[in-house]
Amino acid sequence: MSDHGTQDDTTQDDPIALARAFAAARYCVEFGETALELGVGERAAEVEARFPASMYAFVTAWNPAAESQPVRDNAEADDALAAHIAALGAECRRTWAQAPDGAYREAGWLIGGLDADRADALGREFGQAGVLAWLTGEPVRLHMLMPKPPGGADLPDVDWIE
Numbered sequence: 001m002s003d004h005g006t007q008d009d010t011t012q013d014d015p016i017a018l019a020r021a022f023a024a025a026r027y028c029v030e031f032g033e034t035a036l037e038l039g040v041g042e043r044a045a046e047v048e049a050r051f052p053a054s055m056y057a058f059v060t061a062w063n064p065a066a067e068s069q070p071v072r073d074n075a076e077a078d079d080a081l082a083a084h085i086a087a088l089g090a091e092c093r094r095t096w097a098q099a100p101d102g103a104y105r106e107a108g109w110l111i112g113g114l115d116a117d118r119a120d121a122l123g124r125e126f127g128q129a130g131v132l133a134w135l136t137g138e139p140v141r142l143h144m145l146m147p148k149p150p151g152g153a154d155l156p157d158v159d160w161i162e
Contacts, residue, residue, distance in 0.1 A: 015129075015149045018066055019158050022130045023098070023142050027058055030094045031108050040132065040142045041157035048136050051093055053112030056121030056140075057133045058095060060108030064127025078107050080128055091113055120145060120161050 023040040029047050038044040061077035063069050069077075085092050091112040098105040111119070116133040120131070123131035123145050134140045141157050148160035 002018055009138060014143065015146055016152050016155075018129055019142065019144050019155055022144070024100055025097050026100060026109075027095060027097050027108075027132065027140075031130070038140055039066055041101050041139050042138055043137065044134070045137075047110070048053070051110065051112055052146055053136065054092065055123070055133070056127060057111045057114040057116070057131055058097070058098065058108055058140075059111065059119060059122050059126065059131050060106055062106035062108070066129045070111055074106065077126065081109060081122075084125075088114075114120040116141075116143065119143070145156060 013039040025039070027038050028035040029038065029051070031050050034053055036044075036047050036050070040046055048056070059081065061081035065135045079102070082092075088111075093112075095108045095110045096105050097108055111122075114122070115131075119131050119133045120143055123143070128145060130144045132140050133143055139157055141159055142155075142158050143161050145161050147162045152160075
């Protein structure tokens with residue numbers, strides 16, 4: 001993920017490396033001029049207080065199949081995802097994900113009230129390798145939308161969804 005709409009392709013063929021990168025990323029939720037950060041394995045109490053819901057999902061449409069796409073293609077996919085969320089009637093907030101050092105940034109949406117199964121389905125519909133999903137008061141979980149690789153490391157707060 002980068003400011004230019006591409007990501008580090010070195011992880012795309014290694015599901016464990018990809019999961020580690022997603023788990024280490026910072027996810028920022030926009031509230032006017034303020035952006036609140038959250039991360040995998042952390043509780044998101046301040047986000048939940050400002051955007052009350054019983055459950056949450058972070059979904060992006062950028063870089064499907066964990067392969068870099070031109071900014072224009074990513075923007076069009078993001079527009080399609082926004083329209084899909086609006087058609088669901090779900091409340092959402094603009095977000096972005098970025099590497100811990102601030103590099104590699106891509107846009108997404110925090111959706112309130114979307115259960116994990118629907119979040120996983122939405123991520124798959126938009127070709128994503130992973131989404132975030134959690135219940136209010138619980139730590140944020142990463143759902144990797146693929147089978148766990150044989151001999152793969154156990155990563156805390158990561159679920160492998162087949």
